[in-house]
Amino acid sequence: MGDRIQFNNPPVVEVVCGVQFNELNKLYAPHLGLYWEQIRKEFPKIDEVAPIDPKIEGFGPTQTMAFGFADRPPLPRTWFISGNELNLIQVQRDRFLYNWKRDHDDDVKYPSYDKVIVEFENQLDVFCNFVMAEDIGKLDFHQYELTYINVIAAKEGSLSEAIDKGVLTDFVRERDRDRFLPEPETSQWRASFRMPEDQGRLHIVAQPARKTGVDLDFIRLEITARGIPKDNNRANLRNWFDLAHKWITHGFVDITSSEIQKDVWRKTS
Numbered sequence: 001m002g003d004r005i006q007f008n009n010p011p012v013v014e015v016v017c018g019v020q021f022n023e024l025n026k027l028y029a030p031h032l033g034l035y036w037e038q039i040r041k042e043f044p045k046i047d048e049v050a051p052i053d054p055k056i057e058g059f060g061p062t063q064t065m066a067f068g069f070a071d072r073p074p075l076p077r078t079w080f081i082s083g084n085e086l087n088l089i090q091v092q093r094d095r096f097l098y099n100w101k102r103d104h105d106d107d108v109k110y111p112s113y114d115k116v117i118v119e120f121e122n123q124l125d126v127f128c129n130f131v132m133a134e135d136i137g138k139l140d141f142h143q144y145e146l147t148y149i150n151v152i153a154a155k156e157g158s159l160s161e162a163i164d165k166g167v168l169t170d171f172v173r174e175r176d177r178d179r180f181l182p183e184p185e186t187s188q189w190r191a192s193f194r195m196p197e198d199q200g201r202l203h204i205v206a207q208p209a210r211k212t213g214v215d216l217d218f219i220r221l222e223i224t225a226r227g228i229p230k231d232n233n234r235a236n237l238r239n240w241f242d243l244a245h246k247w248i249t250h251g252f253v254d255i256t257s258s259e260i261q262k263d264v265w266r267k268t269s
Helices: 029-039 113-133 159-164 234-255 258-263
Strands: 012-021 045-049 077-081 087-092 095-101 141-152 189-194 200-210 217-227
Touching: 012 113, 029 077, 029 087, 029 113, 087 113, 095 113, 113 234, 141 234, 200 234, 217 234
Parallel strands: none
Antiparallel strands: 012 095, 012 141, 045 077, 077 087, 087 095, 141 217, 189 200, 200 217
């Protein structure tokens, strides 16, 4: 896949690094308070949201997932938010996520994958050590995930116009014949690709969106790599994320026009 792809002005507004693991049935809300005390200096704000359902990439003729009934109420997904609100840790009983994020109209510069992945690894180690010290359970990672969320073609105003003008290259509405249906009021483009050696899949979703309270349309392009290395151990975690990053960045270049990459996002390599 060649060398690292870089932009001086990338449209990325959020990066999410995460792991899924066996459900920690002995993880309770008081534990999260103790964990917060360890990271509170860097993440002084908290919130609670609904937990995320498990998502596991399967390969082969049968793909099944087992569900059970717990004898305890569900634990919310807890957010630990940095003081500048650019970084976020999310914890639930079967998932740990680390986010870098900004508003799409902020001047905050994306710090680079190298910095985000190192911070993710550091914070994951803190959480793993906490789980071990509190005897909460053994962490068994069974899925990794890396997501890039991009905001593009805001001035185009619709996904169809962005495609027509070559911003997105893989979906074109046929217009060389009379059509009964008018231009779609809303539309979505979605595709999935198998990664090498069944180490996961790359999922791409492009859809129109609008910022709350602002009369501005834009295209939300979400690219997610999800899977697990064949040799699943802590030492190979970084190798898998590096592979996922390559697929995300090269996939991004593959589905967007070279003109906007050069003129707007200022691609350098």
